Amino acid sequence: MKSTTSYPKEKIKILLLEGVHASGVDLFKKSGYSDIEQLSVALSENELLKKIHDVHILGIRSKTKLTAKVLSKAEKLLTVGCFCIGTNQVDMNTATEMGIAVFNSPFSNTRSVAELVIAETIMLMRKIFEKSTAAHKGDWLKDSKNCFEVRGKTLGIIGYGHIGSQVSVLAESLGLRVIYYDIEPKMPLGNAQAAKDLDELLSQSDIVTLHVPGGATTKNMMNADRIGKMKKGAVLINLSRGDVIDTLALKKAIEEKHLGGVGVDVFPDEPESKDQKFSSPLQNLPNTILTPHVGGSTMEAQENIGVDCATKLISFVDTGSSVGSFSVPSLSLPVQHDAHRLLHIHKNVPGVLGEINGILSKMNVNILGQYLKTNEKIGYVVLDIDKETSSGVIDELKKVKNTIRVRSLY
Secondary structure, three states, X not given: OOOOOOOOHHHOOEEEOOOOOHHHHHHHHHOOOOOEEEOOOOOOHHHHHHHHHHOOEEEEOOOOOEOHHHHHOOOOOOEEEEOOOOOOOEOHHHHHHOOXXXXXXOOOOHHHHHHHXXXXXXXXXXXHHHHHHHHHOOOOOOOOOOOOOOOOOEEEEEOOOHHHHHHHHHHHHOOOEEEEEOOOOOOOOOOOEEOOOXXXXXXXXXXXXXXXXXXXXXXOOEOHHHHHOXXXXXXXXEOOOOOOEOHHHHHHHHHOOOEEEEEEXXXXXXXXXXXXXXXXXXXXXXXXXXXOOXXXXXXXXHHHHHHHHHHHHHHHHHHOOOOOOOOOOOOOOOXXXXXXXXXXEEEOOOOHHHHHHHHHHHOOOOEEEEEEEEOOOEEEEEEEEEOOOOOHHHHHHHOOOOEEEEEEOO
C-alpha cells in the first residue's frame, strides 16, 4: 500500500458558504488544503444540487439547508461543518446513513450570547430603548417610573447548559439572585439554585431567559399558560430558538401589560438575506428589543467558531477522529506511526466486524490497532495495520456486506 492518503489534499475540494470566518480558511490553508471556494451567501437547494457533487468538505452556517435531496447527490462528501451552534439545518438521518460526519461549534460563542443577555436584562429593566427612541424623536422621557436596578432581583435561567451557566456567573457578579431549571440535573455555579420545577422558576423570577435547543420538546414551551405564570411586570428574554415561544401569546402579554419587557433575538421566520423584509407580530410593542439573530455575532465569536469547526473537519479528514460528530460515532484516535490507517463505515447490523476480521485474518494482515464505535444506525471501525499489507485489502473491505464507505488515510 502507498503511504499517501486515498484523498491527497490538493485534490480535496472545500466549499465554504455564508462568509465563514477567515480564521477557518487560514487553518485549512496551513494544513495543506488549497482547493477552497468561498461564498458570502447561503445557497438554495437548486444551487447546492449543482455544486455539491464534487465537494469533499462543506462548511455552512445557519441559513444553508442540507436536505436529503442535496445530500443524496453529494457522492464525494466526507464531512460537513456547521460553523455555528446548531445542526438542525442538516438532515441528520440522511447524513448518518451516508456516513457523512457532521460537526458544529457549540461553545465558541457562549460568552457573546451571555453578554447580550446581561445587556438586555439591564436595558429592559431600565426601559432604555424606549427612552432612546423618544430622545431621537425629540421627546425627553426623564422618568424613573417602573425602572429598576438589577441588583437584588431574581434571574430565572431555563436551560443551564454552556450559555445558561455562563449567564449565571455574569449575573451573580451584578448582584442578581440566580435560579435555574433544566430537564437534566446540573451542578450549580456560584450561588445559583435549581428550581424544583418550571412553574416555581416562572413564579419567582423578575427576569426569565431561555437557553434551550429547538425541536418538538421545546416548541412553544413558553405558551400563554406559562407566560401567564410569570410575575406581573417580569421581563422575558429569548436568544435560543425562534419557535420556543408562542409569539402571539407573547404579544398579548405585552399589550395587556402582564410582562414589563421582552428581548427577542430569534424568530420562527427569519429573512434569508438582508434584502428580504423582516416582519414580526412583536414589532412596535412597548419596551421590546428585537435583534436580527446576533447573539453570537461578535468578531471574537466568529473567529473562535472558525478555528474550532475547521479543526474538527481537518482532524476527521486527516486522522479519522470523529470527536464531536453528530452522525458518525465519536472516536478519539491516537497517532499510530509506521502503519496504514483504514476507515470503515457500515450499517450497524450483526456480523460486520466479524466479517472484517475474517478478511484481515485470511489475508494475514497484522493489526496494530483496532477501534470501534456504533450508534443506532451505523458503525465506525478504524484499523491501523502493518505497512507491509497488500493494497488489495481495501478492495476486499469494500465487499463487506452493509459497507457504506471505506477510506485509506495513510
